Amino acid sequence: MTPDRIVIRVGETESVIWLGRGVLEDAARFLVSPSGRYLLVSSRATSAVRRGLRDILAGSLLLDLEIDDSQRMKTLEAVRAVADAAIEAGVRRDDAFLAVGGGVVTDVVGFAAAIVLRGVAWNAVPTTITGMADAAIGGKTGVDHPLGKNLLGAFHPPRAILVDPAAATTLPDRDYRSGLVEALKGAWIGDAELSARAEARVDAILARDQDALFDLVGGAARVKAEFVTSDPIEQGPRRLLNFGHTLGHAFEAAAGYRDLRHGEAVAWGIAAALEISRERAGLSVKDAARVRSVLARLGPFPAPVRSPETLRPLLSRDKKATARGLAGVLLETVGRARVEEDVPLDEWLAAAQRVELD
Amino acid sequence: MTPDRIVIRVGETESVIWLGRGVLEDAARFLVSPSGRYLLVSSRATSAVRRGLRDILAGSLLLDLEIDDSQRMKTLEAVRAVADAAIEAGVRRDDAFLAVGGGVVTDVVGFAAAIVLRGVAWNAVPTTITGMADAAIGGKTGVDHPLGKNLLGAFHPPRAILVDPAAATTLPDRDYRSGLVEALKGAWIGDAELSARAEARVDAILARDQDALFDLVGGAARVKAEFVTSDPIEQGPRRLLNFGHTLGHAFEAAAGYRDLRHGEAVAWGIAAALEISRERAGLSVKDAARVRSVLARLGPFPAPVRSPETLRPLLSRDKKATARGLAGVLLETVGRARVEEDVPLDEWLAAAQRVELD
Numbered sequence: 001m002t003p004d005r006i007v008i009r010v011g012e013t014e015s016v017i018w019l020g021r022g023v024l025e026d027a028a029r030f031l032v033s034p035s036g037r038y039l040l041v042s043s044r045a046t047s048a049v050r051r052g053l054r055d056i057l058a059g060s061l062l063l064d065l066e067i068d069d070s071q072r073m074k075t076l077e078a079v080r081a082v083a084d085a086a087i088e089a090g091v092r093r094d095d096a097f098l099a100v101g102g103g104v105v106t107d108v109v110g111f112a113a114a115i116v117l118r119g120v121a122w123n124a125v126p127t128t129i130t131g132m133a134d135a136a137i138g139g140k141t142g143v144d145h146p147l148g149k150n151l152l153g154a155f156h157p158p159r160a161i162l163v164d165p166a167a168a169t170t171l172p173d174r175d176y177r178s179g180l181v182e183a184l185k186g187a188w189i190g191d192a193e194l195s196a197r198a199e200a201r202v203d204a205i206l207a208r209d210q211d212a213l214f215d216l217v218g219g220a221a222r223v224k225a226e227f228v229t230s231d232p233i234e235q236g237p238r239r240l241l242n243f244g245h246t247l248g249h250a251f252e253a254a255a256g257y258r259d260l261r262h263g264e265a266v267a268w269g270i271a272a273a274l275e276i277s278r279e280r281a282g283l284s285v286k287d288a289a290r291v292r293s294v295l296a297r298l299g300p301f302p303a304p305v306r307s308p309e310t311l312r313p314l315l316s317r318d319k320k321a322t323a324r325g326l327a328g329v330l331l332e333t334v335g336r337a338r339v340e341e342d343v344p345l346d347e348w349l350a351a352a353q354r355v356e357l358d
Numbered sequence: 359m360t361p362d363r364i365v366i367r368v369g370e371t372e373s374v375i376w377l378g379r380g381v382l383e384d385a386a387r388f389l390v391s392p393s394g395r396y397l398l399v400s401s402r403a404t405s406a407v408r409r410g411l412r413d414i415l416a417g418s419l420l421l422d423l424e425i426d427d428s429q430r431m432k433t434l435e436a437v438r439a440v441a442d443a444a445i446e447a448g449v450r451r452d453d454a455f456l457a458v459g460g461g462v463v464t465d466v467v468g469f470a471a472a473i474v475l476r477g478v479a480w481n482a483v484p485t486t487i488t489g490m491a492d493a494a495i496g497g498k499t500g501v502d503h504p505l506g507k508n509l510l511g512a513f514h515p516p517r518a519i520l521v522d523p524a525a526a527t528t529l530p531d532r533d534y535r536s537g538l539v540e541a542l543k544g545a546w547i548g549d550a551e552l553s554a555r556a557e558a559r560v561d562a563i564l565a566r567d568q569d570a571l572f573d574l575v576g577g578a579a580r581v582k583a584e585f586v587t588s589d590p591i592e593q594g595p596r597r598l599l600n601f602g603h604t605l606g607h608a609f610e611a612a613a614g615y616r617d618l619r620h621g622e623a624v625a626w627g628i629a630a631a632l633e634i635s636r637e638r639a640g641l642s643v644k645d646a647a648r649v650r651s652v653l654a655r656l657g658p659f660p661a662p663v664r665s666p667e668t669l670r671p672l673l674s675r676d677k678k679a680t681a682r683g684l685a686g687v688l689l690e691t692v693g694r695a696r697v698e699e700d701v702p703l704d705e706w707l708a709a710a711q712r713v714e715l716d
Binding site: 011012076080083084087088090092093111114115116117118119140142145147148150151152153154155317319321 | 369370434438441442445446448450451469472473474475476477498500503505506508509510511512513675677679680
């Protein structure tokens, strides 16, 4: 099967997404390393994919490192450990990293690639739904700080992103379901037809039907690629990708990055943003119900912390906070979103307090 | 007095160097912060300059932090400490850092500015000769690693660089003299007339005559600005700025970043590169003697470690090392240099062994 090829231009860097079944078996054709040498960094959870890549790249591997893929390891220390291992292995400017895993691994490795020798190339093989549809695409890398998510990082796009649904077949159910939230988000903000197809096939997707899954993930990757290409520095359409993330990040932090998966927190964040979208963006009752119903079928998700006392300081520290409030991404209709500047904190907090998914 | 204004374009960023006496008194006119707020980070050694800037920016300072300016503090931990302080102070994307100090401070603060919130603006007020002529210009930021110099870093140019000779008046003699090496390097690789003027006025420069010093420092800054603008990603002329640095970095590492100042190590590195330039680049006896004589008048400098056993592994780990050797910057004549690819390690080691400055 010939894979789909999506090109993303971010500044002077060109990223290519290769989408298709069998892409991983042909990885050597798609990965990019100026020297031909690779520094493989993978999560422990991806042993089958890693073994396959290791066999394919045998003889070209300068490093073969396993790291922890849990959200709590998305730290500057983890970046440093990857950088140290690369330097000890003798990394040169024309070598390339290869990150295999979920969003934590691609963020940590992408950030390490950004700062080792002031920047070397990297490639991403996302093994989670979130990674395939969203996290590995677009060049934002980052790690968390005790005071907030992604407060340290760099823009450093991967040269190649290999998306093969085969990499997701062994995902635990909870990770699979929460990952679908980011993929659906892409559909809802940017592609009405994709949204309708996914909605009609939620059961097949949940049953891990490869065609249905691939249609959704590939479509979401396309939406993200389009937004990122048209807006590399995040002044315009790219901001729409934050749909559900303003409260989502606060829910995630309030849960100590432990009791809620990122996608679960975003699901609650989307549900709350639907309320604000009803009031401020003319979202119809019917469209809000459609989105909420799909989210409910992915769940049930653990309940978020709703108290304003906990959420207010977390929202105030958001990178996008201003004195007047917090910009929000609002849905106008399924498939189309817009940014609303300076939505008052109290409105966010009220939406969080009454959010439900059922 | 109207300051000189030199514009450097690196990718999409514009850096402006303001050169002149009194620039610091008018700092508010030249510094750049989109929000108007500044995060001041300065070295302990710069108290007079810092006090002046603090008075000028009173009310706009989000942070006022002192850090250690010694070479051994040019680490990722120091970057992290600056980033932590900025995040705790509530830094936003439209705020700007202001680094006041030598090359260590501008490197650490510039790197922190590159990774905080994936990049905020910064300004540099160099207070050393090296910083004025070289380190603060061009956008390379970086920190050292136990295995080598500047192995971690980012390209992140400051928005404004304020060069005021008044900032250098209280420098200790050894720092002043070693700093002159980088300024002279700029003259030797790129400006024959500036070299001749500096050579004729070495005594005045050493006596801290402000006009003679400013002519040299401003001229070197111009050479660097020109090379950087024409070659933002260091494929061509920018590489010439490494004149003396290949062995210089090895000498510095061999001295544990303690027994030799950076400029002193570079002086030895230049002296050794003169030997290779004689053999490979047609440098005349007379020109080599001119350069060596000026360096000798800045010294005497502590002797470097010359043993091949110590230097070989340090050179092999150079970012620019290939299987065939190490690229070197060779002087063709005073005022003109070129890059020679793949100079064999043995040639570097032989030049290091016989290097003398007197």
